[in-house]
Every structure is written in C-alpha cells, then in structure tokens.
Amino acid sequence: MSDALLRRWLRRAPAYGVLALCAAVLLFPLYVTFANSLHPIAEFLQDPPPSLFPSHPQWGNYFAGGDEQGGSGGPGVTRYLFNSVVVAGIITIGQLVTSTLAAYAFAFLRFPGRGVLFALFLATMMVPLEVAVIPNFQTIQWLHWTDSYQGLVAPFLATGFGTFLLRQYFLTIPSELKDAAEMDGYGEYRFLLHVAVPLAGGALATLAVFAFLQAWNQYLWPLLVTNDPDLRTVQIGIGAETQEPFRINIAFANTIIAFLPMVLLVIAFQRSLVRGLFGGSVKG
Amino acid sequence: MSAPAAARRFALPRGARQLLTALPFLAPSIVLFGAFVFYPLVKSVYLGFYIENPFRTRQIYVGFDQYRDVLASSEFVSSLLVTVTFTLYTVVPALVIATFLAVLANQKLPGVVVFRTIFASPLAASVALTAVFWLVLLHPTIGILNEWIETLGLPRVDWLNDGGWAVTEHSGVSKLTSWISDPNWALLSVSMATVWMNVGLFTIILLAGLQTIPDELYESARVDGAGRWAQFWHVTLPMLSPTLFFASVVGVIFAFQAFGQIDIMTGGGPVDATNVVIYSIYQEAFQNFRYGAASVQAVALFVIMLGLTLLQFRLVRGRIFYR
Numbered sequence A: 001m002s003d004a005l006l007r008r009w010l011r012r013a014p015a016y017g018v019l020a021l022c023a024a025v026l027l028f029p030l031y032v033t034f035a036n037s038l039h040p041i042a043e044f045l046q047d048p049p050p051s052l053f054p055s056h057p058q059w060g061n062y063f064a065g066g067d068e069q070g071g072s073g074g075p076g077v078t079r080y081l082f083n084s085v086v087v088a089g090i091i092t093i094g095q096l097v098t099s100t101l102a103a104y105a106f107a108f109l110r111f112p113g114r115g116v117l118f119a120l121f122l123a124t125m126m127v128p129l130e131v132a133v134i135p136n137f138q139t140i141q142w143l144h145w146t147d148s149y150q151g152l153v154a155p156f157l158a159t160g161f162g163t164f165l166l167r168q169y170f171l172t173i174p175s176e177l178k179d180a181a182e183m184d185g186y187g188e189y190r191f192l193l194h195v196a197v198p199l200a201g202g203a204l205a206t207l208a209v210f211a212f213l214q215a216w217n218q219y220l221w222p223l224l225v226t227n228d229p230d231l232r233t234v235q236i237g238i239g240a241e242t243q244e245p246f247r248i249n250i251a252f253a254n255t256i257i258a259f260l261p262m263v264l265l266v267i268a269f270q271r272s273l274v275r276g277l278f279g280g281s282v283k284g
Numbered sequence B: 001m002s003a004p005a006a007a008r009r010f011a012l013p014r015g016a017r018q019l020l021t022a023l024p025f026l027a028p029s030i031v032l033f034g035a036f037v038f039y040p041l042v043k044s045v046y047l048g049f050y051i052e053n054p055f056r057t058r059q060i061y062v063g064f065d066q067y068r069d070v071l072a073s074s075e076f077v078s079s080l081l082v083t084v085t086f087t088l089y090t091v092v093p094a095l096v097i098a099t100f101l102a103v104l105a106n107q108k109l110p111g112v113v114v115f116r117t118i119f120a121s122p123l124a125a126s127v128a129l130t131a132v133f134w135l136v137l138l139h140p141t142i143g144i145l146n147e148w149i150e151t152l153g154l155p156r157v158d159w160l161n162d163g164g165w166a167v168t169e170h171s172g173v174s175k176l177t178s179w180i181s182d183p184n185w186a187l188l189s190v191s192m193a194t195v196w197m198n199v200g201l202f203t204i205i206l207l208a209g210l211q212t213i214p215d216e217l218y219e220s221a222r223v224d225g226a227g228r229w230a231q232f233w234h235v236t237l238p239m240l241s242p243t244l245f246f247a248s249v250v251g252v253i254f255a256f257q258a259f260g261q262i263d264i265m266t267g268g269g270p271v272d273a274t275n276v277v278i279y280s281i282y283q284e285a286f287q288n289f290r291y292g293a294a295s296v297q298a299v300a301l302f303v304i305m306l307g308l309t310l311l312q313f314r315l316v317r318g319r320i321f322y323r
Helices: A002-036 A059-063 A077-108 A114-126 A129-142 A149-156 A160-171 A175-183 A188-199 A201-216 A220-225 A234-241 A245-268 A270-279 B003-011 B014-047 B065-072 B074-105 B112-124 B127-138 B144-151 B185-210 B215-223 B228-257 B260-265 B277-286 B291-319
Strands: B050-052 B059-061
Touching: A002 A245, A002 B074, A002 B112, A002 B127, A002 B185, A059 A245, A077 A114, A077 A149, A077 A160, A077 A188, A077 A201, A077 A234, A077 A245, A077 B014, A114 A160, A114 B014, A114 B291, A129 A149, A129 A220, A129 B014, A129 B277, A129 B291, A149 A220, A149 B014, A160 A201, A175 A188, A188 A201, A201 A245, A201 A270, A220 A234, A220 B277, A234 A245, A234 B127, A234 B260, A245 A270, A245 B112, A245 B127, A270 B112, A270 B185, B014 B291, B050 B291, B065 B074, B065 B291, B074 B112, B074 B185, B074 B228, B074 B277, B074 B291, B112 B185, B127 B144, B127 B185, B127 B260, B185 B228, B185 B260, B215 B228, B228 B277, B228 B291, B260 B277, B277 B291
Parallel strands: none
Antiparallel strands: B050 B059
8 A cells, every 4th residue: 555655656756856846947046036135245246156055144134124324225125115015005996996987887887989988998908008108207297296106106097907807797797686776776886886896806806916916016107207215116126226236135135025925915816817817808 | 866866867868867877987097098098199199290309498390200210210120129039039938938837737746736836936026026036147246157157168158248149230130140149148138037027927827728628638639549748739739829829929018018127137238239119218218308209119119019919809809719
C-alpha cells in the first residue's frame, strides 16, 4: 500500500520539479529585489553587486519612512500607499455608482435615443486615456485641479465597460419581477436599490476589483497632474525613488511593501478578475 | 405618486416624460464622458491644426500641414517602428511562456493551486513595480544578470543604455538583419519586464480557457494512441486558439499603451531607442510643450487603437469558431 503511494509520488516528482523550476524563475526578480532591500546602502557602491543572500539583513530599511533630511525622497511609502488607496477607492466607488445608474436606465427604462446613447457609451471603451491626455490635462489645469485628489480621479469616474457589464446582468432579471415590484408601488429608485443591485452583486464585485486594479496601476495620468510629493500615488512615488542612488535599498524595500497588499488582493479576487476580463466580451 | 408629478404626466408627451425619468440615471455618466472622452477627442483633432510657440501664447492655424509633416517625419516613423517591435517582443514570448505555464498548472496534481497562484502573481505588480524588479536585474552596476553573463565568459551587455539598431541606423527597416547583429538592448530590457508582467495575466486567461476543454476530448485522443505531445498539438492548441487570440489582442493593446515601465527604466532612450508613440506624445506635449504636434500623434494612435479594439470586439462577439 505505502509502496504504491511512494510510486505514485515518484511518478509525480518530475511534474512538480518542472512546476517548481518555473515558479523559481518567475519569482526570481522578486527575490533579487527582496535580497537587495536588506543590504546597507554601502554595499551598492562597491564593485561586486550585493549578494543574493544578505548576511546581515537590515530590516530597518522597511521602516525608513520618508526622507527626513529634506531631500527629494518625498514623504515615504506609507503616504504613497494612502494616496493610492484614496484615489483608487474614489474611482472604484464613482464607477460603481455612475455605471449602476446608467446600466439601470439602459436595462429597465424605455426612452427615445436609447440605442444611440448606448452605442456612444460603448464607444468610450475605444478611447484610451493616452489619446485624450492633452485636452484632459488642459481641462484639469483650467479647473485648478492639478495637485489634488479631484484632478487624479475626475477623468475616470464613468465607465463604458462597467455600464455594459452591469447592463448585461440587469437584463437577466425577469421583467415579471419589475412588473410585480411596480404593482407593489416600488418606484425606479427603490427597485434599483432593493432588487436590482442585490441581484447584481457578483457583477458589481467584478467591476469593483477591475476598477480598483486599473486605478491603482495608473501611471501616466498621476505623473502629469501631480508635482507635490505629498500627492504621489504609490506608482509615481516608487518611480521617483528609483532615481535616488543613495536610497536605492529603501526604494527596493518600499517596492516590496507596495507589492504585498496587491498580491493578497489578486489572490483573493482572482475569480472576479477572470470574469471581468471576459465580461466585456462574453454575452449573456 | 405626488400631485405635481401626476400633473406633469398629463402635460408632457410620452417621449419627453420617459427622458425625464431616464435623465437622472444617465446624467452623471453623460457629463463625465462628455468632458473627459468626447470633448478631448474633438479637441485633439482641433489642436492638431495649430502650431504654437513654446509658451502657447500664440497659435497659428496650419490646417492639415501639421498632420502631414508629423506623420511623415522620420521621428514618427521611427517611434512607430519601435512600438511595433516592442509589441512583437512582448506579445509573442509572453503567449508562448504563458501557454507553457498554463498547461503545466492545469495538471491534476495535489497542491497545483499554489503554482497557479505563483504563476499569476506578476498580475499584482504594477508597471512601476515591474520596472523596479527588472532594474534590479539589469542595472549597470548592481545588476545580477551581467555577473552571470561574465561567469559564462560572455561580454557584459549594457542593457539599458544600448539602443543598438535604433540608434546607429535611423531607418531601421532597411536592414532587418541588424535587429539581430546589433540588438536594441534597451528595448529588449523593457520588453523582458513587460513579458514578465504579461505572463501573469495571460496565464490566468489561458487557464480559464484550458478549463473549458472537455476531458472527453483528451480521453478519445488517448484511445487513439495520442501521446502528451500529440494531445497538446491536436487537442489543446486548437481548442485554446480562441483564447490565445483574445489574449494576443489584449497584449497588443497593452503594448500600444505601455508607458510607465519605459519612463522608469529608460526614459525613452538611449536617443530614441525605446521611444514608443505614447512616450513620444508625452515628451512632445509635456517636455517640449508642442501640444499641436503631440495631438497629431495622439490622433494617429487613436486611429490605430480604434482598429485594434474593433478587431477585439469582432473576435469576442463569438465569431471565432472552434476548429
């Protein structure tokens, strides 16, 4: 019996070997960054590069905070993470609200021009931010919203993708339900809040994860509309820190710090993410 | 229903009443799209008609001349070439690696979920973090990769500062062999980082695709005497092709939008070796303050991406058939 078990594991061994090797290669850049984050800065200035196995790990690099010497180090990774959470959070909530409302109108209400308007909403998916970036920057300047949270979030509060996704889910709600609710004296808003939204929970979660990740990963827009180090998102903050050779070990530590919460998020919401990726494409 | 609302019901024609009901639901999105999507699109086209002085105190109308001049300029052609090369360097390897990883992680083994998660983990890295992870490997003084290359007795590579063919030869198309004899290491560096990032995403997409392939197909293939390799070529790959196609279009769109990793790793350089179209728009608009010329490139990019997105829509509308 145990002989058979042993043989089965032996047969599996090569498969696990290949899996482990691939995992090691894929994780290697992460590991090197981690190893480098534990070295004192002096080791980066010598000729042989810092070893992959720090002999005296400097965990203090993870608690370095901002640049107290008043250099260009900025306010530190905690502040950057806070900014990113605020910005991505507002964008996520904004997208959920605007697209739920719009999707409701497209799914449940009849009005002239509905088809054309929906097509226009879909068309917004074809205009990437990069193309609209110059006029949008001018608009934000005109509103005096540079170096502000408003400026960071404003262009991203509505979403064609989200409207489409939620409308698809709303359309699966049988019209009898709507009729019955109307009979019970439910107005549009009450039906939306108490019937449609709870039923579309899964789709809302998918949209939320998607919106949050996209907002979190933004780079070009925050780079343009913020100069104040206190308003840097984590991407811009980390990017700026890599330009400082004398704090590079701390930049590496901060990179690891910024990476960990997102790993947890992605692991926790992997399923929703996949659904979102295909959501814009799969009908029904 | 309150009395004034009831009164309005009789006063207005049905269409107007319906619009009034729908408007509060649609207004937030319409205002935002108008301000940040449709207006900028029109404005970009308009800006392309004007040339301005560096402080934008004066604008001169030049009509389509600027479109012609910018789009025909060697700088634009070169940035387009860099973009297409970057797309090629990032999409194809990432698809091959991700297919391999997805097939590996799709085996029925205890604990394989752990590997699925590890293979997907680059998805959690933003462009900025990815750039740092790869800077560490490729950095001129602390990069570990060059140490290994030296140990193997090969010459060091000046990863981030060697633009190869893109620098030595401005019209890179004329001599495609120089892509191999004089590699654009800077572009390859940025591409490697991007491949790493894409592998996480593609693996997840492809795993989802693999899981839709029915087991019976493999069973009947085995009955027909197909080995693992034959099963891969005759069952997995054909069944996976729609997903592969989908992933590749996503990858191409990502490649045309790539900015952050280039900004952090190479800043578009050396010279213009990694100056993709987006980066060139950024430099033209926000470093040289030539909004007009930058807008022309933005409009051109829009047209290209519109084509790609339409292609994606067509594909995912279910027009791809299993073989």
